Amino acid sequence: MKDYHINIFYSEKDKGYIADIPDLEACSAFGKTPAEALRQAQLAKKAWLEAARAERKPIPRPRYRPAIYQTGT
Numbered sequence: 747m748k749d750y751h752i753n754i755f756y757s758e759k760d761k762g763y764i765a766d767i768p769d770l771e772a773c774s775a776f777g778k779t780p781a782e783a784l785r786q787a788q789l790a791k792k793a794w795l796e797a798a799r800a801e802r803k804p805i806p807r808p809r810y811r812p813a814i815y816q817t818g819t
């Protein structure tokens with residue numbers, strides 16, 4: 747099963763790492779290290795999916811792929 751892609755980047759403004767999941771609207775997390783941001787994003791993803799299920803809202807399939815991983819087909 748494909749999982750959701752997580753982007754992790756350093757934010758000068760926040761002095762830490764931001765992890766976001768493009769397929770899940772407004773699902774992001776913060777950490778002092780990339781590993782912490784990833785752990786927090788995984789918790790945020792779980793909470794996002796649980797909330798969507800509880801509200802019977804549609805859950806998007808994992809689709810996002812960064813340009814560096816896309817093929818010409």
